[in-house]
Amino acid sequence: MATRLGLQKWYPEFFKKYGTYTVFDLMIKYIKEGRIKLDKSKHPRLATYHDPCNYGRKSEMKFGHGYYEEPRWIIDQCSDNWVDTFPNKGFQFCCGAGGGSWLTPYKEERVYYGRKKAQQIKATEADLLVVSCHSCYDQFKKSLRVEYDMEDLEVKYLWAMVADAIVL
């Protein structure tokens, strides 16, 4: 987010000289070109996906495209058993760890902030939560799971899901 914003604002010529990929674009390219092969049976348990603010809603507002469908397509290649949260995409709830709040002393506030997201995840009854943001990952894995009685929930990066489904 910051890098793309900064490049657009201060180094616009960068885009004439170099190509760019988001993590989603690159994974999709490898899958579509057949450069990686995935086995869906590696993820049999019910999964759900959390839209990160930065790659979703904020990308939509700042760059004109929110990465909503891309991660869902990727999950479809890794699993036949997943459900969405509601609300999602542009209207998702932030996990509570955005904006650098993981790095402030306001832990109690951050955990309370995450209650809505925790309720949503619980409502899906999923065993596996897929995320595509490092802050979300830490918030779910280290805070919300513990604070909201979801310790059996596995939290996994989207790229870990892909890596684990790879057939070499």
Next chain:
Amino acid sequence: MEALDLINVPETKLNAQQAMACFTCATCVSGCPATGIDGFDARKLVRMAVLGMEKELIDARWPWICTMCGRCDYACPMGVKIGDLIRNIRSLRGRENVPGTLHKGVTAALKTGNNFGIPREDFVFVMKDVAEEFADEEGFDDFEMPLDKKGANILCTVHGKLPFGQTDDMKFWWKIFYAANESWTIPSENWEGVNWALYTGDDSAMKTMVGRIVENMEKLEAKNLLFPE
């Protein structure tokens, strides 16, 4: 009679985000998970900006409890940019009073090239060490860590927390690159992918950090940048 122009008002740093256009409908408040924390109320925050209550806003905890998730902006019928307003308020606070480790990380990043202040030799050691560990896994025995490789197709940054303490989590992308037979590289200097200056409202530091990524692209003659996760 001319229509009342609520958009083109003289701008100050804190009412420049169309704050004057606010209808006070409180859609932002209803949709925000932070509403009520410490009395946080996005509508009041916008009013305070319009009323010129800069000092109160700068001293408040509100802008740091908000996660800048943008749900308010997304729903606002008048296009008030509350997230940008929050960032501008954050930017006006004295750097010594930025809460937690945010500004310390920015300072470390400017000095060392990463938020955790990891020296280059330590970073190189960790990366090579973890790479050896990875090569021991079945199917990856000829894996080599492509640090500072020139002319790669993809240049990657690294999230500072990974070499700092979550090294296993770096292996997922390595595995994907290996399987896809990709030509990629990680710079051994200024490799940080996370720009905390976005959160502290520090444009000068943010620009420096982004500029270093551009320099690495030039120096290593990379073709494409993989945006930090």
